[in-house]
Amino acid sequence: MSVRKREWTTPKGVAKSAWVVDYNDTAGKRRLKTFGKKKDADAFAATAFVEVREGVHVADSASITVAEAGKLWIATGESEGLEQSTIDQRKRHVKYHIVPFIGGTLLSKLSVPAIRAFQDQLRETPYPGDFPKVSMRGKPRTAKMIGIVTTSLGAILSDAQERGLATRNPVAEMTRKRNGKTRRRESRHKVKLVVGTDIPTPAEINAFVKALSGNWRPVLLTVVFSGLRSSELRGLRWQDVDFVRGEINVRQRVDQFRKAGPPKSEAGARTIPVPPHVINSLKELKLKQGKGIEFVFANPDGQTRSHSNVVLKGLQPAMIKAGVTVATDKKDKKGNAVMAAKYTGLHALRHFYASWLINRTDDGGLGFSAKMVQERLGHSSIVMTMDVYGHLFPRSDDGTELARAANILLA
Template identity: 60%
Template sequence: MSISKRKWTTPKGIEKEAWVVRYTDARGTRRLKTFAKKKDADNFAATAKVEVREGSHVADSASVTVKAAGAFWIATGENEGLERSSIDQRKRHLKLHIDPFIGTTLLSHLAVPSVREFADKLRENGRSQIMVRKVLGSLGSLLADAQERGLATRNPVRDLRGGRRRGKERQADKRQKGKLKVGVDIPTREEIKAIVDASAGRWRPLLITSVFTGMRSSELRGLRWSDVDFERALISVHQRADDYGEIGRPKSEAGERTIPVPPAVINALREWKLACPRRLTGNDAAGNPVRELHYVFPTGSGNIESRSNITKRGFLPTQVSAGVTVASEKRDRDGEVIMVAKYGGMHALRHFYASWLINRPQDGGLGLPPKVIQERLGHSSIVMTMDVYGHLFPRGDDADEMAAAERSLLG
């Protein structure tokens, strides 16, 4: 590592000078970097010396921009067979959040302070705390991919997101999300009864199944008749359909599960099976089309139904018919407020199912233990179940139960 002063004269006769740092990197390649001021050269030399010794130095000429690294990151995801929805999310994060702020920054220039500044800029420009966390997660994944390619030796996002900070972020997320509330995020028993009573046509069996299984929308869309055991009243989850109609495994290993169902589901599905559209599988010897039952909740042609159709044509109109509505900001031609569906997505029915499993029998629920509820919901860990639904579990220390416990103890 050496520092020297260089002087030269331009073709126009102007004298100039610069400070040059010459060194050999960890790969044995000779490098040089110039600075206008000696103090900058000294600072770089001191830092580079330590980084070369630790094997964490990447010269600017060997580095790439964040935008270029992002292209490699996308290619890695495609080569690894990530779902299209995951690839699209990577592309959105790059286009909307990462490239506009740090796309032209060299990876070798990224450090914890610059990543913190990036996060601050995201917040200042209207990104929510949850979105900032997701984008930082994407940036960390991008940098990990760059490390594997030899384009970066450090991942400042991981240094930023140490245990203490992750705890703060989780607390911030919880404050922003708030606890799920019955009647706000979770339909009440009366609302569920009204929705079931108002459901009709091909949406009725789907909504009833969703209410009493808590299956994710993707799992309902990928459900096959072979996954329904009418005799034992069980539904098995072995696959799901993504937003592009492509079939894949459940979200996690725990997502593959078997769910006991009540008679209402079995009866609705038995009736629906007689009218369920069949999927075209080919032609017979005479050239006639051959169709067979496959998906439980398909389109009219027997293929995978879209998520938006289930919500917009099924769940939302059924809520309006059931009177499960809230006032919108719009008015009709007569000046009357237009009422719209209270719950915006099918996940509300999954939340209800969880609350139904949790509630005590005397409150109209099943009163199941947390571990069983985790398995029924297909959560990868009990922590996830308790983080989302822990506040719904009976405390067991209300006045009546405390009095009963006292009588049992003292007589």
């Protein structure tokens, strides 16, 4: 490997010079790379020397674009049998968030500053006019969305590295460069779930349950007292309900394309005890359905209900009927604000279930340990449980506990 200065004169008589790195790549092929400054040529030569020695070097002429790497990443997911919803998400990220900005950039040209510039572009550019979700068109991308897209870009680069098409993963480098202070600062700014804002209060759930009726009652009652994910709810079969023991066995899930598969993780396969009124409600539903129906919460055709069907026709109308609402900007004919459901997604009921497991028995909860909460929710690790719900656990040094300890100490 050598670094030499090249000098020449243009047809117009202008003297020019450049620094050329002359080297052989990992396959033994001769490569030439030109720089305007010697320090840049020396820096490249030093890096390339190590990469060639380790067998990971990829020359610019052998590199592929981000768009091409994105296609390979999607193909990898398809070959691994990922759910269709996950594949579709990958395609959206590549098509609407990545390719329009850096699709033509060679992987070998990506760096940490380039990734930061890409994030700035995402922040400054609204969702395109042809974005699938109409309500998002023209709106700015949130910080959370930018983070998700950056993670996808990192996964694309990681896949390219495994294929020998990329030397570096600047997204991973960015993550490693964050020091402990930065991570602690991010942790302090992490928004915690708030009871009454993100999590329904016991009074709101009381009103909500009383407002449930018809075929929606067993569906939503089950979510409130089992915390099932939407996909688990859709995948629940009658063979998974133990009427004698009063338990629901989570053994499969059904995605938005009505494709059945195993639970989200090994921990997702679990048994959940439920109160008698849930079991009684399910018994009534089974009698109404008759024989030959596999899924507990089937639609009139015997197929699994869609997520939007449960939310828009079941959850939200029940919230409004129960008076668990918030005012919107819309006005009715009398000039009064139109009310909408305060909690618009099934995950709010899952959050309530978690809080019910955590709350003290004196407060109407079950007082479970963090480990038991993790098992009931089907989280793959207790870290996830504590990250989301850790702040809800009662402290052992407040209220009566603190007074009792002080009295014993000072007796």
